[in-house]
Amino acid sequence: MRNMRRQGLAWRAAAVLFVLAGTSLAAAESGGGGGLGPNDWPQFRGPTGQGITGEKDLPTKWGGSDGQNVLWKAPLAASHNPWSSPVIAGDTILFTSCKMEGQEQHVLAFSKADGKPLWDTPIPPGPWKGAEPKGGLADPTPCTDGRNVYAVFGSAVIVCLDMQGKIVWRKEFPAYNFDVTVGSCPILYKNLILYQADQYKKTSSLFAYDRATGDVKWEDKRPEVTFAHSTPILLAVGGKTQLIVSGSTGLMGVDPDEGKRIWWCKGAGETASPVYGGGLVYADTGRGSGGLAVDPTGQGDVTATHLKWKVELGSELSSPVVAGDCLYRLCGTNLVCLKLATGEKVWSQKLEGISAWASPIVTPEGNIYCASSGTSFIIKAGPKCEILATNNLGDPNHAAPAISDGKIYLRGTKFLYCVGKK
Numbered sequence: 001m002r003n004m005r006r007q008g009l010a011w012r013a014a015a016v017l018f019v020l021a022g023t024s025l026a027a028a029e030s031g032g033g034g035g036l037g038p039n040d041w042p043q044f045r046g047p048t049g050q051g052i053t054g055e056k057d058l059p060t061k062w063g064g065s066d067g068q069n070v071l072w073k074a075p076l077a078a079s080h081n082p083w084s085s086p087v088i089a090g091d092t093i094l095f096t097s098c099k100m101e102g103q104e105q106h107v108l109a110f111s112k113a114d115g116k117p118l119w120d121t122p123i124p125p126g127p128w129k130g131a132e133p134k135g136g137l138a139d140p141t142p143c144t145d146g147r148n149v150y151a152v153f154g155s156a157v158i159v160c161l162d163m164q165g166k167i168v169w170r171k172e173f174p175a176y177n178f179d180v181t182v183g184s185c186p187i188l189y190k191n192l193i194l195y196q197a198d199q200y201k202k203t204s205s206l207f208a209y210d211r212a213t214g215d216v217k218w219e220d221k222r223p224e225v226t227f228a229h230s231t232p233i234l235l236a237v238g239g240k241t242q243l244i245v246s247g248s249t250g251l252m253g254v255d256p257d258e259g260k261r262i263w264w265c266k267g268a269g270e271t272a273s274p275v276y277g278g279g280l281v282y283a284d285t286g287r288g289s290g291g292l293a294v295d296p297t298g299q300g301d302v303t304a305t306h307l308k309w310k311v312e313l314g315s316e317l318s319s320p321v322v323a324g325d326c327l328y329r330l331c332g333t334n335l336v337c338l339k340l341a342t343g344e345k346v347w348s349q350k351l352e353g354i355s356a357w358a359s360p361i362v363t364p365e366g367n368i369y370c371a372s373s374g375t376s377f378i379i380k381a382g383p384k385c386e387i388l389a390t391n392n393l394g395d396p397n398h399a400a401p402a403i404s405d406g407k408i409y410l411r412g413t414k415f416l417y418c419v420g421k422k
Helices: 003-027
Strands: 070-075 087-089 092-098 104-109 117-122 147-155 157-162 166-171 187-189 192-197 206-212 216-221 233-236 238-249 250-254 261-266 275-277 280-284 289-296 306-312 321-323 327-333 336-337 343-352 369-372 375-380 386-392 402-404 407-411 413-421
Touching: 003 104, 087 402, 104 147, 104 157, 166 233, 187 233, 192 238, 250 280, 250 289, 275 321
Parallel strands: none
Antiparallel strands: 070 413, 087 092, 092 104, 104 117, 147 157, 157 166, 187 192, 192 206, 206 216, 233 238, 238 250, 250 261, 275 280, 280 289, 289 306, 321 327, 327 336, 336 343, 369 375, 375 386, 402 407, 407 413
16 A cells, blocks of 8 residues: 555656646747746647646636636627637637638637626638538637737638737738648747648648738648648757647657758647657547657657657547656547556546547646536546546536636636636
8 A cells, every 4th residue: 555655646746747847848938028927828738738737726626506616707609619728818818719600700808807808809701711610710729928819710811919909910821721620729939920731732831920920931831741630839859949740641840940840750640739748749640540659859750760659549639638657648538548658558537528629737736637618527647547526517618728827717608717716
């Protein structure tokens, strides 16, 4: 029993160290140059883009008949597929919405303090009319530097607004041969907005847009890649920053300053965003097939030299998270724990009613929040599955949570929720 307890404590300590390292990396790689604070949530999956928060002591219980720990909820107008997640800068919560009829596209802002609506800016639609209802027009989560908010819409538009909701600039993609929708989320690096616009007909590209003007600073054309809905992450490797990109042909590391490819590994990717831990980058398709783990220190084609392991998983549209020396992945309604070093399965636990599309987060205590506005589970990372709590707000949606100042912000289909300890 003592050995098991020591093992569990060591596992949790490793989880804390990884989260703290990831949080400090975010400060170096998120782009800076804006008005962001340490408790902001500036992009999809937070400061690192990997579902990591440095905030401790988040609530584990909420909802129920008495609305336990629900500090406020704000009504939302109807939106087709309201799956873009909230981002937070200062006192403002930001996200996108849409209506398929008439190609309505909106960026919305709410007060973080009480959920009061601040503004709602309609965005003129772009040239692409092919977005399907199951994909929607407002799938990508926006990003913010605290001075502006940057959003991408399914009509092939990227737009910048100031924090009062005024459009600063608006650009259209030069090609728009997407599948069901535009799915990748924009991220920030230095004075750039980086965007993965993978699509059919050999028109895929990686773009770097100037934050101030929206002008294209560099473009890496990727005719060998078909569609993808994954969002890249930024990673420090050997003292230099890499943009880690997962697409239909596999993983690659790209120089975010110039768009030059550093390394690539053949495989498959599509919807799930990559994560990093234990010296390895992991990605999978997010559509039920396998994943791969790659050492990102190589050059050129590293398939034969730096591919460390593969795994077959029934992965879903959410993205994985790393805690300690393990990777956690939603596969349908099962949460699967894998050893980072080898891909070996440690355990699998069914989470009845979970959204398999909402990406989880991990806290410094090693708690994994598989959280949404519907059914949520909080699980202690470790060698055995320990479910700490189950919650349900009764407003199911696939948007991932945002974390700020000890509170969890969840976007439902009918309401926006603030969950915090009362």
